[in-house]
Amino acid sequence: MPERGALTLIFVAALVATVPLFAGDFWVSLTIKILVLGLLALSVDLLLGHAGLLSLCHAAFFAMSAYTVAILQVRYGVPMLIAVPAGLAMGTLLALVFGVSVRTRGVYFILVTIALGFIVWGVTYRWASFTGGDNGITNVPYPAIGDFQITSMTAYFYVVLLVVLGCVLAYRTLVRSPFGLVLRGLKSSESRMRSLGYSPLRHLYVAFVLSGFMASLAGVLYIYFNRFVNPATAHFHISVEAVLMAILGGTGTILGPFLGSVVIMVLRNWVSGFFPYYMTLMGLVFIVTVLFAPNGIIGLVNSWRARRARRAKTTDAVGTEPEAQPRPQP
Amino acid sequence: MSFIIQTINGLSLAALLFLLSAGFTLTFGLMRVVNLAHGALYLIGGYVGLSVVWTTDNFWLGIVAGGFFVVVLAALIDRFLIRPTGENHLAQVLLTVGVAIVIADIALAIWGGDNLRVPTPEMLRGPIFLPGDIIYPRYRFVLILFGLAAAVIMWVLYRRTQIGAIVRAGVDDREMASALGININLLFALVFAVGAFLAGVAGVVGGAFLTLYPGVEWEILILALVVVIVGGLGSLEGAIVGSVIVGLIDAYGRWLMPEMSYFVIFAPMAVLLLVRPTGIFGQEH
Numbered sequence: 001m002p003e004r005g006a007l008t009l010i011f012v013a014a015l016v017a018t019v020p021l022f023a024g025d026f027w028v029s030l031t032i033k034i035l036v037l038g039l040l041a042l043s044v045d046l047l048l049g050h051a052g053l054l055s056l057c058h059a060a061f062f063a064m065s066a067y068t069v070a071i072l073q074v075r076y077g078v079p080m081l082i083a084v085p086a087g088l089a090m091g092t093l094l095a096l097v098f099g100v101s102v103r104t105r106g107v108y109f110i111l112v113t114i115a116l117g118f119i120v121w122g123v124t125y126r127w128a129s130f131t132g133g134d135n136g137i138t139n140v141p142y143p144a145i146g147d148f149q150i151t152s153m154t155a156y157f158y159v160v161l162l163v164v165l166g167c168v169l170a171y172r173t174l175v176r177s178p179f180g181l182v183l184r185g186l187k188s189s190e191s192r193m194r195s196l197g198y199s200p201l202r203h204l205y206v207a208f209v210l211s212g213f214m215a216s217l218a219g220v221l222y223i224y225f226n227r228f229v230n231p232a233t234a235h236f237h238i239s240v241e242a243v244l245m246a247i248l249g250g251t252g253t254i255l256g257p258f259l260g261s262v263v264i265m266v267l268r269n270w271v272s273g274f275f276p277y278y279m280t281l282m283g284l285v286f287i288v289t290v291l292f293a294p295n296g297i298i299g300l301v302n303s304w305r306a307r308r309a310r311r312a313k314t315t316d317a318v319g320t321e322p323e324a325q326p327r328p329q330p
Numbered sequence: 331m332s333f334i335i336q337t338i339n340g341l342s343l344a345a346l347l348f349l350l351s352a353g354f355t356l357t358f359g360l361m362r363v364v365n366l367a368h369g370a371l372y373l374i375g376g377y378v379g380l381s382v383v384w385t386t387d388n389f390w391l392g393i394v395a396g397g398f399f400v401v402v403l404a405a406l407i408d409r410f411l412i413r414p415t416g417e418n419h420l421a422q423v424l425l426t427v428g429v430a431i432v433i434a435d436i437a438l439a440i441w442g443g444d445n446l447r448v449p450t451p452e453m454l455r456g457p458i459f460l461p462g463d464i465i466y467p468r469y470r471f472v473l474i475l476f477g478l479a480a481a482v483i484m485w486v487l488y489r490r491t492q493i494g495a496i497v498r499a500g501v502d503d504r505e506m507a508s509a510l511g512i513n514i515n516l517l518f519a520l521v522f523a524v525g526a527f528l529a530g531v532a533g534v535v536g537g538a539f540l541t542l543y544p545g546v547e548w549e550i551l552i553l554a555l556v557v558v559i560v561g562g563l564g565s566l567e568g569a570i571v572g573s574v575i576v577g578l579i580d581a582y583g584r585w586l587m588p589e590m591s592y593f594v595i596f597a598p599m600a601v602l603l604l605v606r607p608t609g610i611f612g613q614e615h
Contacts, residue, residue, distance in 0.1 A: 107364045
């Protein structure tokens with residue numbers, strides 16, 4: 001029996017599904033970007049919100065799968081049915097390698113992931129004979145299985161929505177499983193979990209690889225939308241943006257990263273049309289979020305609801321159950 | 331022959347990397363603050379120095395101005411943004427990323443997106459003739475001497491003087507040092523200022539041969555990160571050794587396999603992570 005949380009997600013997805021009915025192509029394409037980068041942010045949040053590890057290299061997995069698909073399709077004419085699994089495999093393989101970073105903790109982990117992420121950027125940028133260098137790879141074909149081709153934006157929008165919804169439901173099962181509990185246990189006290197017999201290294205490594213797989217999936221969705229990839233896709237800024245989305249929305253939640261994605265993408269695609277200092281604005285959003293709303297939008301809503309519930313309780317004594325306290329900041 | 335030239339190339343990059351990573355690593359060692367805006371401080375220091383050189387035609391004034399401008403800027407960032415986060419290192423990392431983005435965007439608005447080179451004074455221009463018929467740019471050769479001098483001065487200060495002993499005490503055990511009557515806040519401010527000054531100086535010095543452009547703040551920060559990861563976070567000796575290792579590997583990498591040069595720098599880092607996650611001189615934190 002699906003309970004309230006799952007129903008909420010399906011309800012939100014149904015709402016999002018109505019976007020093409022009343023909005024033009026600009027908003028449909030913006031919604032696709034929001035969903036795809038929201039998925040990337042969600043993959044970052046598996047590590048950040050649950051395991052307490054801040055990874056700044058997720059653009060690497062994202063770009064790795066996007067580049068793999070683009071190169072296979074454009075340069076070798078490989079059909080989508082093979083290019084997509086290959087892209088996912090390459091992104092996940094990269095995560096298997098970069099997973100060594102879970103040997104480190106805290107700030108060291110952050111620094112190591114930044115450095116690892118830059119390898120991929122450096123390769124896409126400098127290995128010009130293979131990756132196209134700064135120009136990237138253009139003219140990626142429309143997604144197609146055999147003769148069936150998806151060329152309309154709206155059709156691809158529904159593909160993205162379905163994949164993201166499926167991914168979100170799987171993610172939800174994952175974080176509510178014993179595995180997710182172990183991750184959160186590791187976040188609050190690694191030594192205690194170790195003394196209970198859990199292997200931190202093994203669990204964090206698996207979480208890292210799963211997270212890398214999700215980021216690769218976002219990369220595949222992205223390449224068939226954008227149909228063009230260049231080193232900017234692998235840049236540190238994308239990793240940073242994904243983390244910002246997760247924190248801005250609220251870490252440790254499912255809707256949070258997508259909410260953050262809505263805010264950032266609207267800033268980037270709409271506000272930047274009339275305000276040239278988009279990057280400054282993003283930096284300021286970053287600073288303000290960290291200083292004043294470390295639990296993000298969902299954290300703000302929760303604490304506001306908790307306050308209201310307390311007030312209701314004191315006035316009419318028969319108050320509702322107090323809301324859960326906001327999560328401690330990451 | 332080209333091996334020797336590449337070695338000198340690597341050492342001159344190492345000199346620059348040392349200026350940058352010394353401040354980064356000491357700031358972390360003492361305050362546990364990971365300042366990811368360090369690259370942006372390099373960038374803005376370089377740009378300010380450049381403007382000063384343009385207007386006064388004095389390279390040395392440019393270096394000093396770049397350094398001091400960054401000290402003031404870093405003090406403001408520290409006082410109003412980093413301190414309020416207290417001991418939350420994760421928040422600090424994110425905060426300094428935001429600061430770096432803002433600084434870089436403002437720099438882009440003021441100095442534009444072109445590659446700008448800080449003009450060097452007459453006495454540092456032209457080639458230098460080294461033994462063995464090696465002709466090498468004088469500026470980069472002098473930079474090696476400059477980096478070497480900075481490393482020696484820093485090391486002597488750190489290991490052989492009273493103030494160095496106080497800093498080391500602070501790195502080892504902050505509470506104990508403060509209980510012994512050391513003004514820990516003053517010490518923090520001092521070390522932070524020195525680190526920021528070196529970053530600003532590095533910006534001007536590096537801008538004269540690597541040029542300044544949007545994006546260099548992350549490229550140079552990454553190299554400094556690899557230095558401190560290899561050398562060990564919080565260790566001055568680690569910064570020295572790490573700079574030399576990374577500088578040389580980068581030079582040889584660019585020479586032998588230019589398309590894979592980025593990859594080559596990170597290989598020793600990955601190996602080291604497997605063998606010794608804390609770096610060569612690092613300790614568990």
